[in-house]
Amino acid sequence: MNVVEMLQEEKVVAVLRRLPSETFLDVVRALAEGGVRAIEVTMDAPDGAELIRRTREVLGDRVLLGAGTVFTREQMQAAKEAGATFFVSPHLDSDLMHAAREWGVPMVPGVLTPTEVAAALRLGAEAVKIFPGSLVGPGYLRDLRGPFKDLKAMVTGGVNEDNARAFLDAGAVAVGVGSSLFPRTDLEARDFASITKRAERLVRAVRG
Template sequence: MSKLEDLKRLKESGVVAVLRRVPKTKLFPLVETLVSAGVNVLELTVDSEDAYQSIKELRDHFNDQALIGAGTVLTVEEATQAIDAGAQFIFSPSFDEDVVNVSADRDVISIPGVLTPTEMVKAHRVGADVVKIFPASAVGPKYLKDLQGPLGHIPMVPTGGVNVDNTASFIRNGAVAVGIGGSLIDKTLIEQEDWAGLKAKAEAFKTEVGKGRGA
């Protein structure tokens, strides 16, 4: 798939699941559960166990069923290793022009973390495809609404503090998708291998995205 097609899939999904330090033995059943619930954009943080090999294995196994990216990418070296492993997007908590550049050079979606309008414009200007509003809990959904007038041309994905109660509001106020970590990737349910419980959580988030879009 091309980067444009990948971007379309990311926006259609509305949910980016943030998988941080999930035990390797639980990773594949977790991803299968999320994909079965319609959450098919998955960010594996590079501080996870065997992260780059896991990205490669997930890409090989799920092929076109899911969009697999790397998260918490802070350096060019991490971005390069992730892309070499098959990452289809690079998600960062901060904005580093060199990380954006390596993603653009390799034709991979770049999603740097920003908070201020100045950071958003700078990131977009150097080639970021989407910006990650982080931490979203610090600003709330109305902040995205206020940005839509001057900066609505820049796709935004709020992350950090997004939960099932505010997802629809973030989407309604301009987010193209939301990044969701602990409020979806419940460690207790994973330990218990309660895949049905996790699927219900994922479906609830998808429902809220639909509400935010007026579905």
Template sequence: MTGEVARRALPTRTVESRLIVVARAQRAEDYDAVLDVLVDAGIRSVELTLTTPGTFAHFPRLRERFGDAVDLGIGTVTGTDDLARAIDAGAAYIVTPITSAAFVQQATDAGVPIVPGGLTPTELFASWSAGASAVKVFPAGQVGPGYLKDLRGPFPGIVAVPSGGVDLAGAEAWLAAGAVAVSVGGPLLGDAFSGGDLGALHDRAQAFVEVCTP
């Protein structure tokens, strides 16, 4: 069944880096300084979340400034209108925390990779069989890397990105279990969006890059 559906591949840089940084800030203007550090540390894929006010308005500036160095996705998409806006904005990929075949169809028809979230085998397979580029195992911290090995039994071809509570050791373990990439937020970003030490952020980002780079 999975071989019969249209499926948009994740961006090459994202797949090669095996690491997506989830940026959730208090305001969109705070993205710039943090992205400067992340890009310098070797990060090549960043998911900008719609829970950050002003993300859509600020996105064109971020694409112009960072688009040649990093895949900029848009995440926390929970409605069809926001999905359409993310497509129109030129998101490199779209991430949603929910399971929706309609979302997958909408993004795929527009030629944009999409990663829908889910936790149960039924949810994850529903998205995968609908044509998702990958499925987001969320919240990954509630199950652990062994869960992906179990899923690979009935669904050997499924492409998964764990998200939620993935720290440095977890990133290594999930990738060893067969994840195409890991989605990381707090354990990497720490207090960077609330005045934290950007030098320390650089060190944390480099550590994740070293673990995730094949």
């Protein structure tokens, strides 16, 4: 399967942003035990590439592993060498799109407006990220898919257990979910069992 098919099958991407490195793998394991098999590690932390490497070493091919919040070719190169198999950015950047195509690694750029969607598709994007999803809601995606009827979109930003299903019903292939899966209280208490339960509830909600 290509990355779009994988995202469509998994439906949930856990977005891990600047988590404490000492508990990072515990969180990843807890999410995987709860059925979340697509992980996006953001590159806005100094050790982003190292965390991708450690995740790949521990979970191998059990997870679809991507690098998020990429802004430079250098970040993308480091993430690719660490084991990332797709890139996600919060914006649309033609240089990054060209680099991803050169390396044969799928890139999911962040877009919001119809103009940005059209530009991303012209640059060869197989899927786009609607960001921030909380700003526009599921109805916006449904309307956007009127003229862009074949649009493959992942929605990120403000997505949680309560609204994830609505975005999928509106046509999203997947949703990116962050801190609502691993709230600070769980991290501070090292309550990884609670994170697993949250993951299980979300997976049940989105997969039916």
